[in-house]
Amino acid sequence: MTRHEGRLGALAEIDTAAAELVDRMVGLSIRGLPPGYVNGEFVFTRRGRREADGRWAAVPEGRSVRYSAIVALGVAPLPLDLQRAALAGDTVLDLVGNLISGLPAVSNLGDAALIAWAAAESGHQELPRALSRLAELEAATKPGDPVYTVEVSWALAAVVAAHRVLGDAHDLGARMEHAGDRLLAGLGDDRLYRHVIGPASWYRAHVGCFADQVYPLQALARLHAHTGHEAAARAAEQIAAGICAAQGAQGQWWWHYDARTGGVVEGYPVYSVHQLSMAPMALLDLADAGGTSYMKEIALGLSWMTSRPEVDDELIVEELDLTWRKAARDDPKKIVRGVRAVATAINQGSRIAMLDRIYPPLAVDHECRPYELGWLLYAWRFALPRDTAGTKE
Known part of the structure; x- marks a missing residue:
């Protein structure tokens, strides 16, 4: 799919300026991810700091499994050369592999769901392992316990993506039905x-x-x-x-x-x-x-x-390849x-x-979290930045 087709092309038919902005932001996101990628995972944020000369710097802080998984989703559709550009030489399979290796320490349902979702969309061979951990955490939630809407949604997205890859293996058909019913019940009459x-x-x-x-x-x-x-x-x-x-x-x-x-x-x-x-x-x-x-x-x-x-401040900061939050x-x-x-x-x-x-x-x-750039790539997938061919290798 070329950059003039699909989502970006449909947007261009409505608003040329908006499409040009997205084109610009896809390139910025690919350039902006590597500064937050450290030892196979992403930082929690790049926090803005004023330097003595008045310019802004962005200082990496913390680590985040959740944001790493979201970036994996965003990078997964990219050609391999752009994956390596976004991940400082790694591929999405490297990133997802790192996340899966850390699953025993993951106790949050939403984080596990995002890792399984990324494993499905990247075609990682350890997808069954990720699904198993997700099932363990879902089973730990008792009927009637409060659960976050976002996490239930990610769990559904994960099993839908996995079912596309594996079909009814690992009881995915029943899991998908249960996850859908659970989320729909949460809406009720609201x-x-x-x-x-x-x-x-x-x-x-x-x-x-x-x-x-x-x-x-x-x-x-x-x-x-x-x-x-x-x-x-x-x-x-x-x-x-x-x-x-x-x-x-x-x-x-x-x-x-x-x-x-x-x-x-x-x-x-x-x-x-x-x-x-x-x-x-x-x-x-x-x-x-x-x-x-x-x-x-x-x-x-x-x-x-x-x-x-x-506000008058520019929220898109080209010199740092980020957006203020x-x-x-x-x-x-x-x-x-x-x-x-x-x-x-x-x-x-x-x-x-x-x-x-x-x-x-x-x-x-004045901060930028990696998931902000990851979701941008995922939202506008296949919209390759101008003057970047992208190769499958």
Whole structure:
């Protein structure tokens, strides 16, 4: 597939400037990943630091299995030479192999699901081992226990991807059905997804963040594309319609929602990864599954990265090959989020508008986490950067 076909080509038909931005960002992501790749895994973040001369530097901090797995998903579709460019000489099989070797120490369901998903999409021979660890962690969750919506979504995406490769081996057919039912049950009669499926704190039980919508939407769309699951298709369409109806006038994908109504509880921060990667990724998967196309909303969200009302700082930093993480309120204790969560728990639709004046969205978070670039590559897969041929080797 050439760079003028598929997702990038469809975007170009709607908005040439948005397509040019994506083309630019794919190249930036491939260049921006190696500085965060250390000894076969990715750092947690590259944190911005002002140097004496006033320029920005990005300092690597920590390590992250989760972000390493997401980068593996993003890099997997690339030709081998671009895989090596993104992974400082390694291939995606090297990265996935490192992740699988560390599975005994992985205790988080979401991390295990992402590793299994990456193993399936990269064609790694140790996929059965990854699926086994995922099953162990799923079995450790008792019926009725609270589980994070995002992690349940990743588990479904993982078994769908594995079923495409292995069929019903390893009981994958039954696992896929169970995972789909579990995620659909979590939606219930709500308009959107809550952060937690099961019991949660009363004042936040009704709240779901943007990730809590994107990942179920993606997983359910993929389940429908693979099996024709009609309930999954209906739920995916409902979530997509909900987040697109709530999208800001300048393309903002807002942060927190009232799952009961679909209304916005708190809009900020607005994250670069939501605008460039996560919203396009899920909505394009829905379209690929035969669902509604939201390309205009995708293009509008992309445009926020280059023209936004909140902050004047450039969020795309070419000299460091990264994007700054978010535009946020100057509210380090997240007071606005907490107050509005409580207010909407008591009275649906309550806004407490004076908080917008007290804490305007004027701050930029100067860091970049590797998953932000990984999801960008995954969302726009096959959109090879301009002037880069890419070889299969």
